[in-house]
Amino acid sequence: MAADVQTGALALTGSIGVLFAWIAPAAEGSWCGYALAGTSAAVVAGRWAFRCLRRGTGMATESGDAGNSDHGATGKVASSNCHASSGRPAANPTDVDFSDEGSLVNHMLSQHRYAILLRPQVAANLRREHVELALSELDQHMSLVPSGDVILHPWRPAKPEESDDPHEGERLVSVEALFLDRYPITNRQYFDFVASGAYEQPAIWDPEILNAVVEFVDKTGHPGPRYWENGHYPIDEDDLPVVGVSWYEAMAYARWAGKRLPSDAEWVKAASWPVSQPDAPPTQRRFPWGESMDRSMANLWGSGPGCPVSVREYPQGTSVGGASQLIGNVWEWTSSPFGAWNCRFRALELPLPMKSIRGGAFDTYFDNQAQNSFQSGDALCARKYNIGFRCALGVCDVTTILADNPAAEEAQSECCPVNPWGVDISSSDAAPDPLAELEKEIAS
Amino acid sequence: MSRPGLLAMDSFQLAKYATPVPCYICDGVNATSAELCRHCQAPMALAHQVQQSVTPQMVAVLGTTGSGKTVYIGMLTDMLSRYSSELQLLARGAFSISLQQATAGALSQCEFPLKTPNEPDRWNWVHSRVLVPQKNQKIELIMPDVAGEALMEEIEHPHSYPVIRAFLSKCAAVLILIDIEGLDEGCDDQDYFGMKMITYLNEMNSDAKSGWGSRPISIVFTKSDQCDACFEDPVAFARQRTPGLFKQCHERLRRCRFFASSVAGACAFEVSREGRFRVPLRIEPRGVTEPFVWLIHQLTGTK
Numbered sequence: 001m002a003a004d005v006q007t008g009a010l011a012l013t014g015s016i017g018v019l020f021a022w023i024a025p026a027a028e029g030s031w032c033g034y035a036l037a038g039t040s041a042a043v044v045a046g047r048w049a050f051r052c053l054r055r056g057t058g059m060a061t062e063s064g065d066a067g068n069s070d071h072g073a074t075g076k077v078a079s080s081n082c083h084a085s086s087g088r089p090a091a092n093p094t095d096v097d098f099s100d101e102g103s104l105v106n107h108m109l110s111q112h113r114y115a116i117l118l119r120p121q122v123a124a125n126l127r128r129e130h131v132e133l134a135l136s137e138l139d140q141h142m143s144l145v146p147s148g149d150v151i152l153h154p155w156r157p158a159k160p161e162e163s164d165d166p167h168e169g170e171r172l173v174s175v176e177a178l179f180l181d182r183y184p185i186t187n188r189q190y191f192d193f194v195a196s197g198a199y200e201q202p203a204i205w206d207p208e209i210l211n212a213v214v215e216f217v218d219k220t221g222h223p224g225p226r227y228w229e230n231g232h233y234p235i236d237e238d239d240l241p242v243v244g245v246s247w248y249e250a251m252a253y254a255r256w257a258g259k260r261l262p263s264d265a266e267w268v269k270a271a272s273w274p275v276s277q278p279d280a281p282p283t284q285r286r287f288p289w290g291e292s293m294d295r296s297m298a299n300l301w302g303s304g305p306g307c308p309v310s311v312r313e314y315p316q317g318t319s320v321g322g323a324s325q326l327i328g329n330v331w332e333w334t335s336s337p338f339g340a341w342n343c344r345f346r347a348l349e350l351p352l353p354m355k356s357i358r359g360g361a362f363d364t365y366f367d368n369q370a371q372n373s374f375q376s377g378d379a380l381c382a383r384k385y386n387i388g389f390r391c392a393l394g395v396c397d398v399t400t401i402l403a404d405n406p407a408a409e410e411a412q413s414e415c416c417p418v419n420p421w422g423v424d425i426s427s428s429d430a431a432p433d434p435l436a437e438l439e440k441e442i443a444s
Numbered sequence: 445m446s447r448p449g450l451l452a453m454d455s456f457q458l459a460k461y462a463t464p465v466p467c468y469i470c471d472g473v474n475a476t477s478a479e480l481c482r483h484c485q486a487p488m489a490l491a492h493q494v495q496q497s498v499t500p501q502m503v504a505v506l507g508t509t510g511s512g513k514t515v516y517i518g519m520l521t522d523m524l525s526r527y528s529s530e531l532q533l534l535a536r537g538a539f540s541i542s543l544q545q546a547t548a549g550a551l552s553q554c555e556f557p558l559k560t561p562n563e564p565d566r567w568n569w570v571h572s573r574v575l576v577p578q579k580n581q582k583i584e585l586i587m588p589d590v591a592g593e594a595l596m597e598e599i600e601h602p603h604s605y606p607v608i609r610a611f612l613s614k615c616a617a618v619l620i621l622i623d624i625e626g627l628d629e630g631c632d633d634q635d636y637f638g639m640k641m642i643t644y645l646n647e648m649n650s651d652a653k654s655g656w657g658s659r660p661i662s663i664v665f666t667k668s669d670q671c672d673a674c675f676e677d678p679v680a681f682a683r684q685r686t687p688g689l690f691k692q693c694h695e696r697l698r699r700c701r702f703f704a705s706s707v708a709g710a711c712a713f714e715v716s717r718e719g720r721f722r723v724p725l726r727i728e729p730r731g732v733t734e735p736f737v738w739l740i741h742q743l744t745g746t747k
Contacts, residue, residue, distance in 0.1 A: 156554055156714075156723075301728075302527040338725075339712065349713040349720070363728040366552040376726040378710050386709075386728065 105130045111192045114138055115258035118398035135400065142179035142393065143270070143322040149174050149282055150269040153373040155339070155348065162345045172281065173265040179398075180262055180270045180323050181390035183311035184241035184330060185253065187225075187233035193253050194231060199223035204255045209248045212381065216249055225249070226383040239310040241330045241388040247355045247380040250333045250389040262392035264336035264375065267358045271327070272372040273320040286371050288319035288326045293367045298328030301365045308362055308386070323390075327370050330388035331357040331378075338377025352379040361386035468494050468586075470610035484607035485564035490586060493536055493571060500571065500584030501743060502614050503736075507621030508637050509592030512666040514557050515707050516621060517589050518547020519732050521570060531737055532575040536584075543568040543589055551707070551727045560591040564607045567591065574740055581744050596637075599644050613648060617660045617739045624665045624674060627685045638663065638689030646696050660699040660742035662735035663689065669706035675731065678702040701738055705731035 105126065108117055114137035116122060123131050154169035162168075198204060200223070205213055218228035225233070226244030233242070245253075254260045262270070274282035285291060287298075295303035297317035308329055318324045326332075338354040354377035360370035363386060368374065378387060464473040468491040472483030479488055494500060507513045521544040524533035535541045550557040560567065569588040576582070590608060598605040612618075620641050622634045645656040652658070665681065668674040674681040682690045682702045693700045708724030 346714050346716040348723075349715060351712065354710075354712075360726075361728065363730065365727045365729055366548075368552055369554075369726055374726075376709065377712075378725075382710075384709075 101127065101130065105133065109133060109137055111196070111257075112137070112141065112189055113257050114141075115393050115398060117258075118400070119258065120399045123399040131399065138179065138393075138398070138400070141182055143182050143319070144395070145175070145178050145180050145266065145270045145321055147175060147177040148269065148274060148276060150265050150272065150274050151281055151284055152265055152268060153375075155375055156346065158345055167281075175263075175265050175269045177395040178262070178266055178270075179393040179395060180266070180321070181259075181392070182323050184325060184332060184388045184390045185250075186239050186311055187228075187242050188238040190225065190242040190245070190253060191233060193256055194224045196256070198252060198256050204252045206248055206251060209381075213248075216246060216383070218244075227385065239312060240308050241311055241325075243308060243330055243385055243388050244383045245388070246383050247333050247378075249383075251335075253389075254391045257391060259391035259393045261333055261335040261389060264334045264356045264358070266392055267326075267332065267334050268372055270321055270323050271319055271359070284372065285320075286373070287317075288323070288372065289317050293370070298325070298360070298370065299362045300328045300360060300370050301363050304328070304362050306362065308388075326359050327372070328360055328364070329362055330359075330386050331361045331376065331384075332359050333357055333387060333389040338375065350377070354379055357387055465491050467491055468500075469607060469614070480565050481607075484610055486588075486607055486611070487539070487569050489537060489539065490569060490571060494584075498584055500586045501616040502586045502611060503739060504590070504612055504615045504618045505587060505621065506590070506595060506618060506641055507592060507666070508596060508623065508634065509559070511592060511621045511623040511634075512707070513592065513621055514543070514560055514589050515547060515551070516619075516664070516666065516705070516732065517568075517570060517587060518543050518557065519551070519707055519729055520736055521572065522548050523729065523733055524574075524736075525572075529577070531733070531740060532577065534573045534575070536571045536573060539568070540570045540572055543570055551724065554723050554725065554727075556722060556724065560589055562591045562594045564594070564605070576740065576744060579744065583740070583744060599640050602644075609648070612645065615659075616743055617662075618645065618656075619662045619664055619735055619739065621664050621666045622686060622689070623667055624671055624681075624685070625667050628671065632688075635686040635688045638686060639692050642689070642692040642696060657696055658698055660739050661693075661697055661701075662739055663693065663700065663702045664731075664735045665702070665704045667706055667708075668704035668731065669708060669710065674704040675706075678704045699742060701735075703731055703735040703738075705729075705735065707732065 105117060108114065114134040117126060117130065117134040118138060123134070126134075149172050152171045152173055158165070158168040199213060199216065202210055216223065218224040218226060218231065220230050222228070222231035224231050225242055228234075228244070233240075250261055268284075271288050272284035272286075273288075274284045276282045287293060289297050298314055299305075299309050311325055311329070314325060314328065317327060319326055334356045336356045338356040339348040339350050357376050357378055358372075358374075360374070364370045369376070378384060463476065465476050465478070465488065466472065467474055467481035467484060467486055467488065469486040470481060470484040472481055474481055474483075474488055474491075480486065481488055490500075505513050505517055521533055521535070521540075524531055525535065525544065535544070547557045567588050567590060569586060571584070571586050574583050574585050588611065590611075594605050595608060598608040603609060620638060622638055624634070626634055642656075642661075645661075649655040650657065663678075663682065665674050665678060671681070679702050681704070682693075693702075707727060707729050709726040709728040711722055711724055714721050714723045
């Protein structure tokens with residue numbers, strides 16, 4: 001099957017070729033994407049080494065799984081087991097006819113990877129109806145957070161005896177406009193990622209973690225979140241937020257989906273929805289739904305069943321912008337480091353480097369630790385039962401206006417100047433360009 | 445000059461002040477007006493409250509310094525008095541709420557509560573009523589927050605803290621907290637502490653029917669957020685990481701169970717002018733109520 005896909009892909013020209021190049025890390029067909037870039041040998045070699053590493057650990061050596069030389073088989077086995085066990089959706093890239101743009105676009109949309117289709121250089125080569133479909137998906141699954149200033153609080157405010165200033169340690173941070181997922185990433189969404197063989201694609205992982213990716217396995221030793229079994233999430237937990245994933249796994253998923261993790265400031269901006277005032281700091285909400293704690297609005301200790309619930313629950317706790325469950329259910333990884341900023345009277349010593357997590361979880365006990373402003377952290381490799389994530393996407397990183405409307409397009413380009421690749425290079429949190437990553441890999 | 449008048453003869457009321465009141469913990473005789481027992485420093489309020497209600501049972505929470513006794517008792521009382529449906533806890537007297545208040549106040553600000561002083565008169569004796577809604581039962585409970593250093597001193601040198609010995613001799617059940625933080629680094633101190641504790645209790649009362657061999661004991665591995673294997677199977681963890689304690693429990697205790705608990709989701713250190721302190725980064729209690737609920741069910745025979 002892989003050979004067929006490759007042959008077909010090599011015969012492609014124009015828009016499909018560009019699309020393949022962009023979805024390279026996605027599926028079995030990705031080899032041909034790399035082949036189009038003229039670098040197949042290097043990538044194949046990298047994957048082979050990655051697979052050998054996994055074999056060496058003895059973590060996933062079943063035939064047809066990680067040990068199988070055909071990448072497509074990984075997805076196929078996973079999805080067939082999935083059907084047999086729980087009727088969950090298939091995520092088998094080898095079932096897709098990649099010679100047809102429509103099929104490929106639909107496949108990408110079914111995997112919630114519309115962000116890739118909306119990259120300017122991809123969208124420019126797609127048919128209008130496909131871009132419209134992708135835009136519709138974007139609108140359905142992501143909420144718009146306007147640009148503006150947001151106040152970030154220190155991890156712990158200064159004590160009264162330390163400072164008279166009640167705002168000691170607060171920072172005013174400017175945030176560019178972005179899209180934020182309306183819901184945390186679910187088990188079903190993450191299954192697509194796992195089934196695509198993403199755990200064996202070095203290009204989407206941070207280089208420093210490549211050696212440890214083989215240890216990101218579930219209870220049975222298969223690649224995937226910690227609390228899954230045999231590469232699958234438990235039955236009837238499709239819509240539960242995925243947990244048991246490290247920060248690196250969250251980052252890899254975001255890259256695979258063409259998105260990124262939100263920064264700390266972006267997350268707080270989306271949740272607290274600051275309102276600017278002349279000559280005064282913006283006023284921010286304490287909770288997404290308002291100023292006062294109401295435990296019926298979120299899945300917290302004492303208000304829920306004591307475990308994660310579907311991301312569709314607690315709709316009344318939705319933020320102004322339309323993002324649900326920002327508070328409660330599961331903590332959410334952000335791209336920002338934890339502990340880098342504290343009030344000047346106290347320094348934080350971390351046992352390991354940590355990343356910031358926000359929002360509280362189903363077992364968050366105190367009200368003040370379930371506020372928009374509260375920040376906690378955990379180690380980058382921690383795979384906890386109550387930490388999940390949601391993704392973000394810079395408005396400047398995608399085409400949000402159809403190409404046949406020059407006036408609107410011009411307006412967008414004026415408000416969001418972008419580089420030729422559509423990536424905001426000024427932001428340190430911008431998702432890495434897969435092609436740039438590839439070039440680096442070749443160079444190394 | 446002087447005027448005749450009637451003066452009520454209330455001197456009989458003085459008699460009650462002359463009646464000695466036994467301390468509920470050590471049975472030592474005290475004056476009615478005494479606030480603390482002059483023998484063991486336990487609060488005499490316990491004795492006065494006992495006179496008004498059914499005889500309370502005593503449960504001890506034991507552990508080394510820093511093993512989390514104060515946090516455990518504080519969180520337990522807070523959780524059971526606010527949210528739990530399986531057991532409900534009603535404090536008796538304001539001083540019983542003080543520990544709960546101090547612990548919750550500190551943890552909500554991402555700090556651990558202050559270390560419990562060694563002086564028995566400064567310990568917090570939580571006196572509460574526990575309701576078991578399913579069985580419509582209620583029991584009175586006394587559960588003090590004993591200082592770890594004082595406890596270790598008494599174990600190493602019996603009778604150095606009479607209040608601890610007197611209290612433990614009357615206890616109906618015990619929770620022994622084992623701090624797993626050091627176990628991961630190959631330090632066996634907690635294993636040895638657990639062995640000493642079991643030995644101490646057994647030597648105190650080894651009677652086959654009423655001794656510690658037949659009283660319920662919960663072994664609680666604290667700070668288990670650092671080791672998920674402990675949560676998944678506390679018995680296996682005990683067998684592998686605290687083999688001495690496991691053996692003692694297996695051989696000498698008939699009603700013993702292992703549990704894992706944690707209160708903080710993650711921890712770090714904070715450095716300020718006052719020094720370097722361990723701080724919780726967030727509070728998400730796990731496995732806090734289970735050991736206590738099991739003990740209560742053992743005491744009441746409800747399960």
